[in-house]
Amino acid sequence: MKNTVNKRFFIRFTASLFAVLLVLASFVGCEREKEPEIWVPSDDLPLEVHFIDVGQGDSQLIITPTGDTILIDAGLPEAGYKVVKYLQDIGVGDIDLFVASHYDGDHIGGSHDVFNEFIIHAVLMLDCDKNTSTAKRFKTDVKSEGSEIIYAVRGYEFSYGNVEFLVMSPEKITDDGGNDDSIILRMEYGESSYLFTGDAEKKSERAAVDFYGADGLSSDVLKVGHHGSYTSSTSEFLNAVSPEIAVISCGKGNSYGHPHTSTMNRLKVKIKAENILRIDIMGTVVIMTDGKEIYRAQEY
Numbered sequence: 001m002k003n004t005v006n007k008r009f010f011i012r013f014t015a016s017l018f019a020v021l022l023v024l025a026s027f028v029g030c031e032r033e034k035e036p037e038i039w040v041p042s043d044d045l046p047l048e049v050h051f052i053d054v055g056q057g058d059s060q061l062i063i064t065p066t067g068d069t070i071l072i073d074a075g076l077p078e079a080g081y082k083v084v085k086y087l088q089d090i091g092v093g094d095i096d097l098f099v100a101s102h103y104d105g106d107h108i109g110g111s112h113d114v115f116n117e118f119i120i121h122a123v124l125m126l127d128c129d130k131n132t133s134t135a136k137r138f139k140t141d142v143k144s145e146g147s148e149i150i151y152a153v154r155g156y157e158f159s160y161g162n163v164e165f166l167v168m169s170p171e172k173i174t175d176d177g178g179n180d181d182s183i184i185l186r187m188e189y190g191e192s193s194y195l196f197t198g199d200a201e202k203k204s205e206r207a208a209v210d211f212y213g214a215d216g217l218s219s220d221v222l223k224v225g226h227h228g229s230y231t232s233s234t235s236e237f238l239n240a241v242s243p244e245i246a247v248i249s250c251g252k253g254n255s256y257g258h259p260h261t262s263t264m265n266r267l268k269v270k271i272k273a274e275n276i277l278r279i280d281i282m283g284t285v286v287i288m289t290d291g292k293e294i295y296r297a298q299e300y
Contacts, residue, residue: 046288047163047189048297051223051277052086053284054079056251056258057106060196060223061087062187066161071114072099072185072196073107077134080113086284087118094119096160098147099185100138101198103130103177108138115141124185126170127151130177152183154211162291163189168216169200169208179226180204186219190291195219195241199226205237214240220294221287224248224267228259228278238270245275245287245294252280 050061054075062070069092074083087095095118100108103126114120123142142149150156156167169184182198195217200208205225208217222243225232227250246267250258259278267276277285277296286297 046290046295047192049194049221049287050086050090051247051249051279051285051287052083053279054082054110054249056227056254056256057110058101058198058223058227058249059083059110060249061092062163063092064160064163065189068096068160068163069094070097070099070160071095073101073198074098074110074114076106077109077112080110083110084113084117087114092118094121097122097124099123099183099196100125101185101196102126102179102182103128103132103135103138104179104199105132105134107198109134111138112141115145120145120147122148122150124150124152124167124183126173126177126181126183127153128173128177128181135177163187168212169204171207171211174203179231182225184208186217189289192221192289192291192294193219194221194223195243196223197225197232199232201226201229201231202234205232205234209236209240212240214242217241219243221245221247224259224263226258227254227256228263229256230260230262233263233266235266235269238266243271245277245296246271247277247285247287248279250278250280254280 047065048063052059052061057075057079058073059075060072074080098120100123152167154167154169154171158165166186167183168186170181173181175181179199179201180203182200182204184200185196187194217240219241220243222241224246228248248259279285288295288297
């Protein structure tokens with residue numbers, strides 16, 4: 001049976017629960033390389049972004065102050081159960097929007113399990129005829145679920161409550177649903193902003209910079225493109241985004257060597273080392289904001 005937990009109750013409950021857990025955590029030993037920083041947000045209900053540890057892949061969960069849930073990607077097929085368990089463990093009910101950043105298996109492979117376990121109201125996806133087995137299964141799942149389909153195109157805007165989203169890429173399909181067709185999605189809540197980039201590489205980054213410039217791309221938090229590969233995160237793009245925090249989603253000891261040294265060096269020019277958050281080292285990272293200040297809630 002698909003999970004139908006009440007979302008509005010959940011977001012208010014977790015906001016309080018996080019605060020309690022963080023206080024308790026300060027008295028308990030931790031096996032991580034460093035203790036999590038405990039930042040206490042204001043009394044306003046927060047916007048939560050969970051950068052889920054799916055190994056060598058991508059998955060981010062957004063929970064808005066009104067309890068809406070947006071899941072971006074779901075990792076490799078073998079990571080699907082991890083995403084499902086994580087969502088269930090924190091009480092997520094229906095998923096209001098699933099965003100398939102592009103058709104690579106390390107981004108949508110795990111979506112099959114997600115579609116089996118949750119009601120997915122809408123899907124933001126690429127309009128292209130990708131014919132891999134992963135893409136075919138994903139499209140079959142979307143059809144079977146009966147989700148509203150929204151095809152990503154540059155300039156498309158939508159919102160959930162006071163949280164606003166803008167699709168910045170792709171302008172058109174040029175990479176058969178591959179890396180450079182990745183959906184670049186900007187989210188804004190109050191004075192805070194996030195940029196999710198999928199596996200966008202140099203070509204896609206340049207197109208975004210040329211069209212939006214620094215005024216449009218500037219964001220507080222950057223989900224680093226392509227797991228920290230040297231093919232992404234150009235100096236030009238990082239200068240335009242000018243993030244305060246960068247999150248790299250990659251697997252511990254992965255065979256690709258992600259994140260690459262050249263990417264880390266470019267990030268360190270723009271961002272304090274302690275604000276470059278690596279999921280392969282830290283595990284799942286949760287970042288919250290009250291619309292003014294941004295807080296790292298906890299690390300797993």
